[in-house]
Amino acid sequence: MEKPIPKGRSQDPDEERLIRQAKYDPQAFGDLYERHLRKIYTYLFYRTGNHADAEDLTSKVFQKAYVHLPGYENLGLPFSAWLYRIAHNVVANWYRDQGRRKVVGLDEAINRSADGDPGSSAESAAEREALLKLIHRLPEEKQQVIILKFAEGYSNAEIGKILGRSEGAVKSLYHRTLLQLRDQWETTE
Amino acid sequence: MTTERSMESRLRRVLIPIAPRKGYAAILKRKLLAHTRMPVELEKTTRSAEIATLTTLGLGAVATVAAVATIGGMIAGLAGSGALLLGAAKRGVPRSGVKAQTA
Numbered sequence: 001m002e003k004p005i006p007k008g009r010s011q012d013p014d015e016e017r018l019i020r021q022a023k024y025d026p027q028a029f030g031d032l033y034e035r036h037l038r039k040i041y042t043y044l045f046y047r048t049g050n051h052a053d054a055e056d057l058t059s060k061v062f063q064k065a066y067v068h069l070p071g072y073e074n075l076g077l078p079f080s081a082w083l084y085r086i087a088h089n090v091v092a093n094w095y096r097d098q099g100r101r102k103v104v105g106l107d108e109a110i111n112r113s114a115d116g117d118p119g120s121s122a123e124s125a126a127e128r129e130a131l132l133k134l135i136h137r138l139p140e141e142k143q144q145v146i147i148l149k150f151a152e153g154y155s156n157a158e159i160g161k162i163l164g165r166s167e168g169a170v171k172s173l174y175h176r177t178l179l180q181l182r183d184q185w186e187t188t189e
Numbered sequence: 190m191t192t193e194r195s196m197e198s199r200l201r202r203v204l205i206p207i208a209p210r211k212g213y214a215a216i217l218k219r220k221l222l223a224h225t226r227m228p229v230e231l232e233k234t235t236r237s238a239e240i241a242t243l244t245t246l247g248l249g250a251v252a253t254v255a256a257v258a259t260i261g262g263m264i265a266g267l268a269g270s271g272a273l274l275l276g277a278a279k280r281g282v283p284r285s286g287v288k289a290q291t292a
């Protein structure tokens with residue numbers, strides 16, 4: 001059985017009000033944008049591997065969201081699930097159109113590390129580089145699970161809502177991904 | 190030996206939230222809010238109208254090229270006939286041509 005989604009992240013009444021208002025008020029859309037920008041940007045950064053493409057695609061995601069918001073219906077899913085689906089489609093089209101797979105822009109990712117400690121450094125830089133390369137080689141859905149789980153901190157239930165899968169399916173997919181990464185990591189060491 | 194747990198903690202260390210570059214958030218917000226939202230239906234209608242216009246222009250262009258080619262062909266035909274007649278006249282061949290020569 002699926003766990004209920006924690007309140008405050010998905011069924012936030014304040015957000016629901018904001019969404020209704022944003023359908024006709026651009027300023028309210030601006031507030032929604034500020035709430036979700038960093039999450040969508042992080043997702044796109046890890047999917048594309050660099051800031052320039054992440055910026056372009058983030059812009060496309062929010063433009064699409066802005067244009068299509070009047071048609072948005074609350075189906076009990078978090079608003080972010082809708083944005084992630086747009087982001088997923090945008091990035092899938094980007095890969096299809098460009099036919100490219102870029103290596104993760106590791107330097108920039110390291111420079112922006114949360115702890116801000118450049119000295120956690122050479123050794124961890126190599127570790128990050130290797131791990132990000134492994135993640136980037138995963139199939140799309142596995143990448144999504146790993147990014148949503150670790151970079152965004154979502155639970156299996158929340159990832160399930162975003163991907164349109166059951167919590168159990170996400171749990172199993174996550175476990176398989178973890179084992180795959182672990183095995184690949186051991187062969188690189 | 191890497192355990193699943195150590196792999197998880199490695200992922201947690203590496204996959205950190207990423208902030209956009211400085212100034213990007215504000216620039217994109219201004220750009221979004223400056224954009225006049227067109228209702229989806231209207232947008233579809235406009236797109237259909239654009240497609241219709243482009244199709245008309247395309248068909249028009251094809252028709253023009255065809256007409257020019259036809260006229261060009263006619264002119265070339267006339268010029269060719271003229272040249273033959275002129276050549277024949279210079280050689281003193283009567284206008285009735287080969288038949289007249291063999292007769």
